[in-house]
Amino acid sequence: MVNIILQVIINGLLMGGIYAMAAIGLTMIWGVMNFINFASGQMTMFGMYITLLLSIGMKLDPLTAVMITVIIMFIMGLFIEKIVIEPIVLSPRLYQVVVSIAMGLILEYLAFMIWGAEIKSMPKTLGSMKFLSKVMDFGLIRVSPARFIPLPAAIILTISLHYFLTRTRLGLGIRGVAQNTTAAYLMGIDVRRTYTLTWGLGVSFMGLSGGFLMLFQPAYPAVGLEFILISFIAVTLGGAGSYVGTFVGAVVMGVVEALSGFFLFPALRQVVYLSLFMIMLFIRPTGLFPTKEAG
Amino acid sequence: MNGFNLISFSKKRLRIIVFVVLMIFIPYLLRDEPFYVDLIIKICFYTFLSTAWNITSGYIGMISFNHIALFGIGAYTSTLLQALYGVNAWIGMLLGALVAIGVGVGFIYPAVRLKGLFLALATLAFTAAIQILFLNWRIVIYEETWTKYIGGAVGVFVPLKGESLLDFQWHATKLPYCYTMMIFLVLQYLFMIKFVKSRTGKFFIAIREDEEAASSLGINTTKSKLMANAIAALFSSIAGTFFAQYLLFVEPVYIFNLNFMFEIALLTILGGLGEFYGPLLGSLIYVPLSTALRVTFGGTTYTGLTQIILGILLIIIMTRIPGGLYGYLSKISERIKV
Numbered sequence: 001m002v003n004i005i006l007q008v009i010i011n012g013l014l015m016g017g018i019y020a021m022a023a024i025g026l027t028m029i030w031g032v033m034n035f036i037n038f039a040s041g042q043m044t045m046f047g048m049y050i051t052l053l054l055s056i057g058m059k060l061d062p063l064t065a066v067m068i069t070v071i072i073m074f075i076m077g078l079f080i081e082k083i084v085i086e087p088i089v090l091s092p093r094l095y096q097v098v099v100s101i102a103m104g105l106i107l108e109y110l111a112f113m114i115w116g117a118e119i120k121s122m123p124k125t126l127g128s129m130k131f132l133s134k135v136m137d138f139g140l141i142r143v144s145p146a147r148f149i150p151l152p153a154a155i156i157l158t159i160s161l162h163y164f165l166t167r168t169r170l171g172l173g174i175r176g177v178a179q180n181t182t183a184a185y186l187m188g189i190d191v192r193r194t195y196t197l198t199w200g201l202g203v204s205f206m207g208l209s210g211g212f213l214m215l216f217q218p219a220y221p222a223v224g225l226e227f228i229l230i231s232f233i234a235v236t237l238g239g240a241g242s243y244v245g246t247f248v249g250a251v252v253m254g255v256v257e258a259l260s261g262f263f264l265f266p267a268l269r270q271v272v273y274l275s276l277f278m279i280m281l282f283i284r285p286t287g288l289f290p291t292k293e294a295g
Numbered sequence: 296m297n298g299f300n301l302i303s304f305s306k307k308r309l310r311i312i313v314f315v316v317l318m319i320f321i322p323y324l325l326r327d328e329p330f331y332v333d334l335i336i337k338i339c340f341y342t343f344l345s346t347a348w349n350i351t352s353g354y355i356g357m358i359s360f361n362h363i364a365l366f367g368i369g370a371y372t373s374t375l376l377q378a379l380y381g382v383n384a385w386i387g388m389l390l391g392a393l394v395a396i397g398v399g400v401g402f403i404y405p406a407v408r409l410k411g412l413f414l415a416l417a418t419l420a421f422t423a424a425i426q427i428l429f430l431n432w433r434i435v436i437y438e439e440t441w442t443k444y445i446g447g448a449v450g451v452f453v454p455l456k457g458e459s460l461l462d463f464q465w466h467a468t469k470l471p472y473c474y475t476m477m478i479f480l481v482l483q484y485l486f487m488i489k490f491v492k493s494r495t496g497k498f499f500i501a502i503r504e505d506e507e508a509a510s511s512l513g514i515n516t517t518k519s520k521l522m523a524n525a526i527a528a529l530f531s532s533i534a535g536t537f538f539a540q541y542l543l544f545v546e547p548v549y550i551f552n553l554n555f556m557f558e559i560a561l562l563t564i565l566g567g568l569g570e571f572y573g574p575l576l577g578s579l580i581y582v583p584l585s586t587a588l589r590v591t592f593g594g595t596t597y598t599g600l601t602q603i604i605l606g607i608l609l610i611i612i613m614t615r616i617p618g619g620l621y622g623y624l625s626k627i628s629e630r631i632k633v
Binding site for chain 1: 412430431561597605610613614
């Protein structure tokens with residue numbers, strides 16, 4: 001019994017790594033532009049499909065495909081910002097919500113049209129997948145490398161993102177815009193370029209989480225919706241704009257989800273975390289690690 | 296002065312008469328074409344529900360997505376009462392409205408102080424949680440020899456009775472449904488006309504424009520917000536019961552559909568958010584357009600193209616005409632007058 005519970009907790013922690021990457025992408029755009037991206041789940045879903053396409057269609061190694069997915073999603077983020085987001089930066093918040101919802105719908109049905117509604121998974125014999133999908137026995141627990149990689153990757157990425165934002169000129173510019181857009185503009189920071197860069201980075205994080213998820217879970221067009229809610233919860237738990245907080249929130253979410261799925265009726269696990277989310281919002285809407293007045 | 300009033304009064308009355316005659320005759324002329332009758336029902340139904348959304352999101356400025364949960368609660372309450380206890384549909388509708396108001400206000404009460412989009416997120420989570428609960432909630436009926444499940448993912452059928460207004464179901468023709476929905480819509484709009492001009496309606500707009508200023512002038516913002524949600528819950532649950540009676544079947548995935556909720560939001564903003572005619576204008580354009588696209592692309596390999604085209608159209612409108620179509624049209628008509 002003990003090792004089953006341990007296994008469940010470990011699985012939750014490892015899944016938390018995936019959630020963390022998606023949620024960091026969300027929190028970045030949220031913190032810098034005060035824009036809540038309702039299409040973030042669909043962007044993760046798109047990342048999954050692009051990884052699949054690259055590794056099956058282009059015969060690339062799955063891990064290489066994940067890296068290239070990140071680059072493609074980065075460019076996609078830049079384009080989305082330039083075409084769709086730039087005209088509505090100063091519009092009311094509700095318009096931004098609606099535009100991102102519409103964007104999510106477009107992405108979801110685009111995936112549906114291109115790849116169909118059926119569930120698709122990565123072939124287990126492809127390149128490094130042979131090694132990645134092999135289950136390893138560590139006595140008490142069993143983990144496959146594909147499940148294990150995302151968590152350390154997320155930790156490294158969070159730390160390097162922290163250094164990027166506190167040590168480099170570009171990163172300091174992003175933080176400056178997040179704290180006070182007008183002051184940053186007056187100090188000579190190119191706010192427009194910072195917004196574009198933020199979208200590129202945010203979307204590439206969402207794509208990365210999708211790429212890693214593709215290594216051990218099947219893809220289908222509606223997979224995005226569950227991801228949206230989980231990333232929102234992770235961000236609100238941690239505090240919008242706080243990267244470490246979001247990481248902690250995402251890992252907590254992974255564990256809560258796994259434990260409630262194990263101890264309760266599995267289908268009701270979503271109700272558990274949704275209730276947690278609502279209670280959290282009612283009690284402390286700024287999150288555990290508040291950065292500034294968000295909302 | 297007196298004469299001017301008389302003329303404008305008779306003009307107004309003429310307009311109303313023409314409107315009523317059109318409302319009665321257009322569905323009647325189309326009675327042999329169920330497709331078009333269904334389209335008119337859908338337009339009225341979408342307008343009805345988006346007006347409910349417009350009250351909270353447009354007038355008082357609380358961006359929320361819990362209407363579809365209340366809509367579903369209305370649909371389920373009347374259907375379950377009919378299926379389990381044989382309660383009349385109209386009484387079920389009233390009870391459903393009471394339950395929806397209770398649930399809606401009970402949920403909004405702790406959420407009232409949430410600012411901006413946090414409320415939208417909380418209501419989104421609420422709707423998702425309600426859907427999952429209904430998806431897994433099965434009711435057991437003991438019949439003489441076996442146990443029968445209803446509810447859950449299987450859904451609930453409305454028990455079939457004779458065609459009558461009393462039972463709120465008709466099978467051979469859609470025409471009575473069309474008139475019922477139209478009457479609902481007219482009643483709702485009469486309420487809205489009174490409401491927008493009333494003191495409370497003015498409070499709502501004051502809260503939307505500046506909540507702190509409104510509360511410093513002595514407006515009880517919490518009370519107004521709860522009231523807006525109660526009205527929205529009432530309308531949503533009535534629409535829910537109508538929908539259940541129209542389809543004669545309820546099922547969680549179809550009833551608590553978040554995409555449906557987003558559609559309602561999109562078409563309201565398309566028409567004009569916080570505008571009296573916004574929902575009507577939005578559904579007059581959106582519903583025929585989406586139906587036409589679905590008829591064109593549905594069943595072909597391009598099925599998903601409907602949503603893609605609608606999404607792109609919406610983004611173009613949002614980025615180019617931010618005031619919605621109503622604002623755009625009134626701007627144009629002003630320019631013509633000048």
